[in-house]
């Protein structure tokens with residue numbers, strides 16, 4: 001590929017640079033920019049030759065690179081509603097192995113280093129009889145619903161600074177939803193949060209931007225090409 005490029009560049013240097021050179025160089029540069037980044041190649045092939053050309057191409061390719069933002073995490077309401085409850089509860093039961101060293105969940109189960117968690121969903125925070133909660137968790141107030149449980153399981157120490165639950169947290173919302181659904185099936189029955197799927201247009205804005213960018217490329221080429229303006 002590099003050899004092809006330089007032979008085209010040589011040919012263009014001899015005939016002064018025509019439409020063929022512009023078109024071929026544009027495509028080569030576009031492909032190279034996608035894989036390798038633009039700056040090195042544009043400097044190598046265009047420096048001082050046709051100054052207006054790399055400026056425009058560079059602008060277009062930078063715009064294309066900017067479109068790679070990651071999607072936002074889904075809400076726990078969505079995670080709870082997009083998988084059938086039985087599957088979610090089964091997944092939660094497996095994940096609960098991460099909690100078993102400190103918690104039982106059966107009715108009347110013993111407190112360990114953490115309180116028994118039977119019927120915890122829907123119950124007031126820090127209210128299980130016979131467990132010595134930290135002052136911080138006792139002072140927290142409120143009850144365990146989907147949102148509070150989600151925040152707690154994501155990062156207990158940031159949700160309740162000073163808690164003595166020595167667990168780092170579950171970064172994936174799917175895992176938090178599964179454990180919360182499992183807990184909810186152990187002596188609780190809090191109704192699922194409502195969730196309405198958004199219109200199926202998640203990819204649409206990106207496609208629109210791509211189309212606009214393609215339009216901008218066409219405009220730029222038409223604008224810089226004397227033949228196209230005729």
Ligand code: HEC
Pocket residue numbers: 095096098099100101102103113114115117120124125126127128132133134135136137138144153162163164165166167179
């Ligand atoms: C290293 C031991 C440990 C592990 C592992 C652990 N916990 Fe805990 N958990 C605790 C302790 C200790 C408390 C009490 C915290 C306090 O009083 O500040 C607690 C409190 C809780 C509470 C609040 C209970 C209430 O009555 O208000 C919930 C809910 C809970 N844990 C869920 C879990 C889940 C789910 C997991 C697994 C993903 C887990 N914990 C893993 C030790 C642990």
